[in-house]
Amino acid sequence: MFPTMQCKNHECVLTYKSILLRKAASMLLAEGEAKKAERERVFSESFPSPKLSDLSVQDLKELCREIHQKIDVADEARYDIDIKVAKNESEIVTLKQKICELKGIGRPSLKRVKKSTDNMLGAYSDTSKLMKADFKANLKTVKKEEEKREEVTDWRKNVEAMSGMEGRKKLFDAGQQHKS
Numbered sequence: 001m002f003p004t005m006q007c008k009n010h011e012c013v014l015t016y017k018s019i020l021l022r023k024a025a026s027m028l029l030a031e032g033e034a035k036k037a038e039r040e041r042v043f044s045e046s047f048p049s050p051k052l053s054d055l056s057v058q059d060l061k062e063l064c065r066e067i068h069q070k071i072d073v074a075d076e077a078r079y080d081i082d083i084k085v086a087k088n089e090s091e092i093v094t095l096k097q098k099i100c101e102l103k104g105i106g107r108p109s110l111k112r113v114k115k116s117t118d119n120m121l122g123a124y125s126d127t128s129k130l131m132k133a134d135f136k137a138n139l140k141t142v143k144k145e146e147e148k149r150e151e152v153t154d155w156r157k158n159v160e161a162m163s164g165m166e167g168r169k170k171l172f173d174a175g176q177q178h179k180s
Helices: 010-046 057-103 117-124 164-179
Strands: none
Touching: none
16 A cells, blocks of 8 residues: 655655655545535435426425425424434533542542641640740730820810901911921
């Protein structure tokens, strides 16, 4: 089938590859032609070309009804096949999931972690050599500074003093002194 060559270099491999590729391409073309011929044969058997020249109006209407019935039958068959394919695909997916579960590829179960520091440190070393850890002992204590608060005075006492133009002048003067 394939020519044999007696050589030991890289060129022989390339020629064998090219021969294989040409043969595969010719086989693909032949397969495509065979499918096309089969399609034409099935189409001509299923739908013969009607002879419309000698038919009356009533015969044409009857022919149209027959064609519509054949179309309905073909659509029902196509719909049934689509449903079967969808059902099979979903079944394949569920079976693949079951296979993965049986193989054990799923997520591993988590291990329980000890929560107390004594238990955690005791798990890593001998408890007789280990001193108990007190993590709070070495923490610094921070004293909060008290914020300076302005004295809150009763606003009702100053209402009469601040009313009128003199009161506004006092507020204006007080604002000028704070800026400088």
